[in-house]
Amino acid sequence: MAGATMTVKKSCEKPVKNRITIKEIKGQKQLIFMSFPFLFYILLFNYVPAIGWVMAFQDYKPAKGLFNQTWVGFKHFNFLFSDSSFIRVLRNTLAMSFINLILGFVSAIILALLLNEIKNVLFKRVVQTISYLPHFLSWVIAAGIVANVLSTEDGIINVMLMHLGLIDSPVLWLGKGEYFWGIVGVANVWKSVGWNTIIYLAAISSIDPALYEAADMDGANRYHKMWYITLPGIKSTFVILLIMSIGNILNAGFEVQYLLGNGMVMDYSETIDIFVLKYGISQFNFSLATAAGMFKTLTSVILIYSANLVAKKLGEEQLI
Numbered sequence: 418m419a420g421a422t423m424t425v426k427k428s429c430e431k432p433v434k435n436r437i438t439i440k441e442i443k444g445q446k447q448l449i450f451m452s453f454p455f456l457f458y459i460l461l462f463n464y465v466p467a468i469g470w471v472m473a474f475q476d477y478k479p480a481k482g483l484f485n486q487t488w489v490g491f492k493h494f495n496f497l498f499s500d501s502s503f504i505r506v507l508r509n510t511l512a513m514s515f516i517n518l519i520l521g522f523v524s525a526i527i528l529a530l531l532l533n534e535i536k537n538v539l540f541k542r543v544v545q546t547i548s549y550l551p552h553f554l555s556w557v558i559a560a561g562i563v564a565n566v567l568s569t570e571d572g573i574i575n576v577m578l579m580h581l582g583l584i585d586s587p588v589l590w591l592g593k594g595e596y597f598w599g600i601v602g603v604a605n606v607w608k609s610v611g612w613n614t615i616i617y618l619a620a621i622s623s624i625d626p627a628l629y630e631a632a633d634m635d636g637a638n639r640y641h642k643m644w645y646i647t648l649p650g651i652k653s654t655f656v657i658l659l660i661m662s663i664g665n666i667l668n669a670g671f672e673v674q675y676l677l678g679n680g681m682v683m684d685y686s687e688t689i690d691i692f693v694l695k696y697g698i699s700q701f702n703f704s705l706a707t708a709a710g711m712f713k714t715l716t717s718v719i720l721i722y723s724a725n726l727v728a729k730k731l732g733e734e735q736l737i
Contacts, residue, residue, distance in 0.1 A: 473708040493708035506692040513669040516602040518662050524610045529617035530643055548611025556672035563604050567591055594685035601673055617651055624650040653734040660736045664721030667713045689713055
């Protein structure tokens with residue numbers, strides 16, 4: 418009875434949290450001193466500028482001091498959420514973000530699985546190098562390549578489709594809004610798929626080879642090993658990257674939309690970042706631009722914490 422009581426008491430005791438001691442700090446002082454420049458960088462460029470958020474609640478005029486402005490409360494936020502243009506760009510941002518998210522994850526995982534199955538080391542390295550190269554191109558160059566490929570005159574896409582008899586005349590791909598989201602999604606995949614596979618290949622390389630040997634003994638083929646060993650082995654990596662991507666769901670991009678967009682597809686190409694540039698900074702309405710940026714940041718924080726909480730409830734890996 419006494420033993421059972423002691424067991425209950427031990428089970429009811431709260432676990433003691435590990436506390437950082439002075440001795441541990443002294444033992445890690447070199448690493449702490451090395452982290453100071455990075456900490457200073459983060460404070461200077463990420464937290465100090467957040468003081469400017471007060472402009473979202475003011476009618477900011479550059480000639481006056483930051484705290485000598487006219488305070489207007491939530492005027493600019495009310496304008497944002499009642500303005501049809503902002504609702505439109507919010508729709509575009511979310512649509513392109515989800516397309517980029519789905520295509521990016523699916524393409525990177527599939528390419529990583531295929532590269533992992535290649536036994537010829539030389540051929541594998543050549544494929545990896547070719548897939549990495551677009552990542553190092555600026556979007557100015559990449560957008561020019563995309564525009565040339567989709568050109569109505571000698572673009573390879575129109576030429577190929579006409580030779581196959583699928584179309585009778587060239588299609589103005591960049592002149593129709595219904596095609597724009599898909600073009601941006603494919604362009605992002607082409608530019609980043611090789612780079613995105615690096616972390617998945619690293620995760621695959623950490624899987625215990627004994628699991629594959631045991632699967633071979635059980636008669637599993639390549640598809641079985643990919644489905645039952647490789648994919649579960651990279652699940653934690655996938656969850657962490659998914660949480661981070663959900664936090665950036667309102668960052669659909671700026672360069673590719675700005676470079677490929679035109680007046681004919683404006684209703685589909687404008688994102689929040691372009692809205693901020695066009696209606697905020699360009700018109701010196703810094704308060705409106707700050708309100709839109711503040712909305713993006715707060716939404717991203719809420720999304721990343723929500724995704725992390727869901728992962729915790731499901732027993733998956735967590736970012737925070």
